[in-house]
Amino acid sequence: TQLLEQSPQFLSIQEGENLTVYCNSSSVFSSLQWYRQEPGEGPVLLVTVVTGGEVKKLKRLTFQFGDARKDSSLHITAAQTGDTGLYLCAGGARDSNYQLIWGAGTKLIIKP
Amino acid sequence: NAGVTQTPKFRVLKTGQSMTLLCAQDMNHEYMYWYRQDPGMGLRLIHYSVGEGTTAKGEVPDGYNVSRLKKQNFLLGLESAAPSQTSVYFCASSYHTLNEQFFGPGTRLTVL
Numbered sequence: 001t002q003l004l005e006q007s008p009q010f011l012s013i014q015e016g017e018n019l020t021v022y023c024n025s026s027s028v029f030s031s032l033q034w035y036r037q038e039p040g041e042g043p044v045l046l047v048t049v050v051t052g053g054e055v056k057k058l059k060r061l062t063f064q065f066g067d068a069r070k071d072s073s074l075h076i077t078a079a080q081t082g083d084t085g086l087y088l089c090a091g092g093a094r095d096s097n098y099q100l101i102w103g104a105g106t107k108l109i110i111k112p
Numbered sequence: 113n114a115g116v117t118q119t120p121k122f123r124v125l126k127t128g129q130s131m132t133l134l135c136a137q138d139m140n141h142e143y144m145y146w147y148r149q150d151p152g153m154g155l156r157l158i159h160y161s162v163g164e165g166t167t168a169k170g171e172v173p174d175g176y177n178v179s180r181l182k183k184q185n186f187l188l189g190l191e192s193a194a195p196s197q198t199s200v201y202f203c204a205s206s207y208h209t210l211n212e213q214f215f216g217p218g219t220r221l222t223v224l
Contacts, residue, residue, distance in 0.1 A: 009152070031210055042116075042202050042215025043155075088154060092210040099170070099209065104154040 003027075004091055006103035014111050016078055021106040023089035024071045030093050032072045033100070034063055037086040079110045114138055118203050118216035125193045125223045133188040133219050135203030143206045144186040145170075145213065146178060148199040155202065161186055162209070193223045 007022045023032065031050040035043035047056050049065035049072060056063045060083075062075040076083055086107050090100040116137045125131060135144065142163050147155040157170030161180040175197060177189045186205075190197060200220050204213040 006154075033212070040217070042204070042218055043213075044215070045212045048212065090155075099157060099160065100213070102155040104152055 004089055004101050004103035006087075006089060006106050008106060009104065010107045010109075012109040012111065013079060015081055018075070018077050019079060019108070020073055020075045021087055021108070022071065022073050023091075023103050025091065025101075026070065027091075027093055027095060027101075028069050029091035030069075030098070032065055032069075032089060032091040034072070034074055035088045035090065037088060037105070038084075043086075043088055079108075081110045081112050084108060084110050116203055116205055116214050116216040118201075118219050120219060121217065122220050123222070125190075125221065127194060127223060129193050130189070130191050131193065131221075132190075133201055133203075133221075135186045135188070135205075135216060136184055137186075137203075137205040137214070138184065139205060139207075139214065140183070141205035141207050141214075142183075143209060143211075144180065145204045145206075146176070146186065146188045147202045147204065148172065148197075149202060149218075150199050158188065158201075193221075195223045197221065198223045 033048045034046045037043040047063045052067045052069045054065045060077045064073050086105045088105045089103045119134045145160045146158040156172045159178040164183040167178045179187045200218050203216040206213045
């Protein structure tokens with residue numbers, strides 16, 4: 001069974017601080033997606049990474065795909081209250097019949 | 113474009129009752145998915161469809177049935193609801209496997 005482990009499960013920090021959340025697996029993924037989910041809504045895609053070592057930036061958010069394509073990280077610089085939400089990573093691979101495997105999520109709260 | 117819509121938004125059932133959740137998408141996507149989301153467990157795939165008239169089992173299919181009679185609609189049925197099926201159900205669609213998934217707003221189901 002493939003697993004995507006996200007850490008930390010919960011993070012509460014002050015506005016302006018930096019943070020990193022991690023998504024790790026023992027499996028190799030063809031691609032990995034990061035979504036953000038706000039309360040009462042469905043997840044919304046932030047970014048997709050497909051190449052080992054790839055780095056993508058989305059304003060204050062930096063996403064990195066591990067060289068071996070087994071792990072990924074999301075770094076937020078100078079967090080804002082609008083960053084509050086549940087961050088989910090999801091990966092797809094041949095072993096999962098190319099269906100997405102989802103991590104359990106990191107619940108992020110940014111305090112003003 | 114409405115994107116992905118789900119009905120109903122909330123429902124309370126008694127053990128043993130049946131119901132159908134309706135998902136509709138207007139993006140002409142081939143792939144559609146039903147997930148359940150429980151606290152601390154992320155999204156778990158119940159069933160999915162790779163095109164009109166096709167369905168396949170996901171990670172947690174027991175107790176659920178699905179149908180995809182029209183490309184734009186994907187129905188999830190509970191024949192005899194159990195308290196273990198209390199959850200938030202999300203429908204999603206995508207152009208192809210491993211592409212961005214677009215989610216509906218979710219249905220919160222409570223089984224007493």
